[in-house]
Amino acid sequence: MNNLALPDDTRSDDALLAQYVAGDRHAARHLTERLGPRLISYCRRLLGDAAEAEDVAQEAMLRLWKMAPGWQPGAAKLSTWVFRVATNLCTDRLRKRRGVGLDEIAEPMDDRPGAEAQLLTQERQDALQTGLAQLPLRQRQAVILRHIEGLANPEIAAILEISTEAVESLTARGKRALAVALSPRKEELGL
Amino acid sequence: MTQAEDPKADAALDALLSQAAHDVEAAPDHWVDRVVADAAAWQPDPAAGQVAAPGFMAQVADFLGGWTGMGGLATACAAGLFFGLTQPELVTPTLGIVDAGQEDLFDLAQDALLPDDMLFFEEG
Numbered sequence: 001m002n003n004l005a006l007p008d009d010t011r012s013d014d015a016l017l018a019q020y021v022a023g024d025r026h027a028a029r030h031l032t033e034r035l036g037p038r039l040i041s042y043c044r045r046l047l048g049d050a051a052e053a054e055d056v057a058q059e060a061m062l063r064l065w066k067m068a069p070g071w072q073p074g075a076a077k078l079s080t081w082v083f084r085v086a087t088n089l090c091t092d093r094l095r096k097r098r099g100v101g102l103d104e105i106a107e108p109m110d111d112r113p114g115a116e117a118q119l120l121t122q123e124r125q126d127a128l129q130t131g132l133a134q135l136p137l138r139q140r141q142a143v144i145l146r147h148i149e150g151l152a153n154p155e156i157a158a159i160l161e162i163s164t165e166a167v168e169s170l171t172a173r174g175k176r177a178l179a180v181a182l183s184p185r186k187e188e189l190g191l
Numbered sequence: 192m193t194q195a196e197d198p199k200a201d202a203a204l205d206a207l208l209s210q211a212a213h214d215v216e217a218a219p220d221h222w223v224d225r226v227v228a229d230a231a232a233w234q235p236d237p238a239a240g241q242v243a244a245p246g247f248m249a250q251v252a253d254f255l256g257g258w259t260g261m262g263g264l265a266t267a268c269a270a271g272l273f274f275g276l277t278q279p280e281l282v283t284p285t286l287g288i289v290d291a292g293q294e295d296l297f298d299l300a301q302d303a304l305l306p307d308d309m310l311f312f313e314e315g
Contacts, residue, residue: 020230020234021234021235022237023234023235023236023237025230025231025234028226028227028230028231028234029223029227029230032218032223032226032227032230033217033218033223036217036218036222036223036226037215037216037217037218038215040218040222041215041216045211054219054222057222057226058222058225058226058229061226061229061230062226062229062233065229065230065232065233065234066233068233068235069235121210124207124210125207125210125211125214128207128208128211143208147205147208147211147212148208148211148212149212150212175204178204179197179200179201179204182204182207183200186200186203
């Protein structure tokens with residue numbers, strides 16, 4: 001996973017959480033800025049809605065603060081724990097949303113100034129989001145975690161609470177299904 | 192050849208996913224502020240929330256039933272040492288007192304019983 005924390009911040013996630021528990025207010029901000037971007041991005045890919053993704057990511061972080069005093073450093077990877085919580089929260093939201101058609105799920109907004117190349121890039125990413133939304137939930141989660149978040153299979157297995165073999169199967173089937181989903185727009189998107 | 196088996200399409204999909212992987216923006220300020228506010232609300236107070244760990248002797252005392260249990264154990268140890276170290280002839284008078292004490296107790300019990308009870312004991 002890419003580390004988006006400040007370049008001079010070499011403290012581990014565990015160390016930051018321990019400092020938060022010890023009363024360091026800045027540690028919480030550092031940890032939030034480190035985990036936040038990927039967490040929001042992951043939730044947005046799963047949910048297809050930016051505002052809802054922020055709510056879920058905030059809830060996952062809130063659960064992190066609540067359990068912080070009992071955290072056992074080294075027992076698990078902190079980011080894996082947060083992603084697992086976010087995955088479960090997104091799953092709950094999507095189950096409650098059952099019956100809502102794919103066309104009704106908002107696509108990510110982009111208000112950046114649009115040169116033609118940027119527009120094409122955005123169209124491709126929107127198409128990718130639409131394709132991801134058509135995958136079964138577990139395949140979608142596995143494909144996003146493997147191919148977009150760049151996590152290794154054992155970590156994905158820990159997040160999804162399945163075996164690494166099941167992760168391999170899900171990502172392979174998910175990627176095939178994604179290719180099929182995008183095929184009608186292949187020429188249009190320059191794929 | 193199916194779409195999923197087309198190497199060109201597969202490479203294009205990899206490129207699309209790779210682009211998505213790099214397309215990560217910093218968390219919005221308003222979101223960071225909300226999360227940090229949550230963190231502050233749930234941050235443990237080190238001054239109020241921490242209880243000093245009990246010392247070794249306190250842990251031993253707790254294991255043996257508290258300080259009362261420790262007192263009883265010390266008394267039993269002292270008595271054991273006394274009987275172990277004392278010569279037998281010095282202990283005998285003590286036992287005599289114990290015997291006398293038992294007879295006194297028997298007399299007291301006799302006084303407390305009703306006459307019918309005493310008759311029962313005498314008849315066997």
